[in-house]
Amino acid sequence: xxxxxxxxxxxxxxxxxxxxxxxxxxxxxxxxxxxxxxxxxxxxxxxxxxxxxxxxxxxxxxxxxxxxxxxxxxxxxxxxxxxxxxxxxxxxxxxxxxxxxxxxxxxxxxxxxxxxxxxxxxxxxxxxxxxxxxxxxxxxxxxxxxxxxxxxxxxxxxxxxxxxxxxxxxxxxxxxxxxxxxxxxxxxxxxxxxxxxxxxxxxxxxxxxxxxxxxxxxxxxxxxxxxxxxxxxxxxxxxxxxxxxxxxxxxxxxxxxxxxxxxxxxxxxxxxxxxxxxxxxxxxxxxxxxxxxxxxxxxxxxxxxxxxxxxxxxxxxxxxxxxxxxxxxxxxxxxxxxxxxxxxxxxxxxxxxxxxxxxxxxxxxxxxxxxxxxxxxxxxxxxxxxxxxxxxxxxxxxxxxxxxxxxxxxxxxxxxxxxxxxxxxxxxxxxxxxxxxxxxxxxxxxxxxxxxxxxxxxx
Ligand code: ATP
Ligand code: MG
Numbered sequence: 042x043x044x045x046x047x048x049x050x051x052x053x054x055x056x057x058x059x060x061x062x063x064x065x066x067x068x069x070x071x072x073x074x075x076x077x078x079x080x081x082x083x084x085x086x087x088x089x090x091x092x093x094x095x096x097x098x099x100x101x102x103x104x105x106x107x108x109x110x111x112x113x114x115x116x117x118x119x120x121x122x123x124x125x126x127x128x129x130x131x132x133x134x135x136x137x138x139x140x141x142x143x144x145x146x147x148x149x150x151x152x153x154x155x156x157x158x159x160x161x162x163x164x165x166x167x168x169x170x171x172x173x174x175x176x177x178x179x180x181x182x183x184x185x186x187x188x189x190x191x192x193x194x195x196x197x198x199x200x201x202x203x204x205x206x207x208x209x210x211x212x213x214x215x216x217x218x219x220x221x222x223x224x225x226x227x228x229x230x231x232x233x234x235x236x237x238x239x240x241x242x243x244x245x246x247x248x249x250x251x252x253x254x255x256x257x258x259x260x261x262x263x264x265x266x267x268x269x270x271x272x273x274x275x276x277x278x279x280x281x282x283x284x285x286x287x288x289x290x291x292x293x294x295x296x297x298x299x300x301x302x303x304x305x306x307x308x309x310x311x312x313x314x315x316x317x318x319x320x321x322x323x324x325x326x327x328x329x330x331x332x333x334x335x336x337x338x339x340x341x342x343x344x345x346x347x348x349x350x351x352x353x354x355x356x357x358x359x360x361x362x363x364x365x366x367x368x369x370x371x372x373x374x375x376x377x378x379x380x381x382x383x384x385x386x387x388x389x390x391x392x393x394x395x396x397x398x399x400x401x402x403x404x405x406x407x408x409x410x411x412x413x414x415x416x417x418x419x420x421x422x423x424x425x426x427x428x429x430x431x432x433x434x435x436x437x438x439x440x441x442x443x444x445x446x447x448x449x450x451x452x453x454x455x456x457x458x459x460x461x462x463x464x465x466x467x468x469x470x471x472x473x474x475x476x477x478x479x480x481x482x483x484x485x486x487x488x489x490x491x492x493x494x495x496x497x498x499x500x
Contacts, residue, residue: 250297
């Protein structure tokens with residue numbers, strides 16, 4: 042049972058509905074919280090939802106590098122990487138809607154059935170290297186590769202989970218303090234343990250070496266109940282390799298588990314390795330539509346008022362960008378809030394972007410404003426002295442529409458100059474007529490929420 046101030050939805054309970062997802066059984070639990078099975082009630086498709094507690098993340102101010110990194114997560118599309126479809130948020134939780142991988146962890150497979158035969162193990166390793174190399178090419182490093190993050194699908198292919206998520210502060214406790222003892226250190230590269238700064242690519246390769254070793258032998262290369270002894274073993278590198286391992290595999294393991302990252306084999310080296318190359322068929326990354334994220338990416342085509350053609354991709358905003366944009370992840374402050382300077386007001390709406398432009402135009406015109414369309418924004422002006430508002434005078438407001446999905450948009454109203462009461466009147470009218478939260482909360486259940494955002498699966 043999860044109970045927090047201001048919230049009483051019990052996400053532990055089966056059958057709770059979060060947006061269009063019905064939450065089902067628990068699939069597992071990690072450092073951040075639980076992973077639950079979920080069903081999209083519209084499409085019937087099954088997903089896994091990782092539920093992150095915002096309180097645990099709130100204490101941390103995420104720097105730009107991390108923001109950039111998590112923004113790219115959504116763009117990763119590879120058959121051996123768990124897809125992140127969308128991100129939902131309430132006041133207290135973040136829900137990451139992930140591809141559902143049905144057969145559990147590779148760890149459990151090895152724990153119950155023992156090591157893989159070399160040919161089968163090599164096939165798994167091919168997929169692991171394909172996934173890791175694809176993510177590295179996209180600038181995302183895992184930093185927490187371990188068997189628990191290698192999932193198996195119904196066709197015995199692997200899917201790596203949590204790629205890039207180590208950018209999130211997994212190792213921070215409730216006080217936001219780093220605690221180095223959490224998680225299993227068995228997969229961690231020596232240069233990471235020595236904490237002197239490291240190269241993400243080489244550190245991930247080390248962890249792949251540990252995984253390859255476990256796949257082929259059924260046990261860990263570096264292990265000890267005493268942490269100091271374990272660290273010594275890791276710093277020494279190159280573990281004992283059982284005799285049944287072929288010379289080719291043994292060679293590759295030795296080149297990967299080289300404690301010096303400068304001489305350690307890299308991805309290209311692994312791909313050129315003779316043992317690795319046997320029966321290697323590189324995976325083809327899935328339908329990779331380029332998605333641009335930049336400051337101009339959110340606007341509607343000025344000519345047509347639509348988000349068609351090339352523009353439709355450009356109108357999507359990544360939910361992680363929203364996390365970055367909203368101070369300290371307090372998303373409740375992101376919607377329906379006028380900021381302290383009273384110059385900016387944002388509200389969520391479930392009208393389409395085209396519809397929003399037309400309605401904003403109509404409502405503002407009705408209030409006596411003049412409208413200009415420029416660069417995909419609406420400029421809303423009031424210059425008449427005969428305003429309906431007694432304090433009326435000049436006011437200039439810009440309206441922009443950010444399309445989060447086909448059904449959710451965010452409208453931002455910014456005042457350049459002018460009469461605050463007239464501006465407030467306009468904001469109130471627009472958000473009352475077009476805003477979603479007051480009249481129609483997105484979340485069912487009892488949790489009070491005004492914040493909600495989505496990355497559509499269609500991206
Ligand atoms: P960490 O918090 O370090 O990532 P972890 O990997 O054990 O540790 P989670 O990533 O939260 O924790 O996942 C917990 C468990 O939930 C996984 O080990 C797995 O059993 C299950 N799980 C996670 N993602 C999925 C998924 N996409 N499909 C099916 N099961 C999943
Ligand atoms: Mg995980």
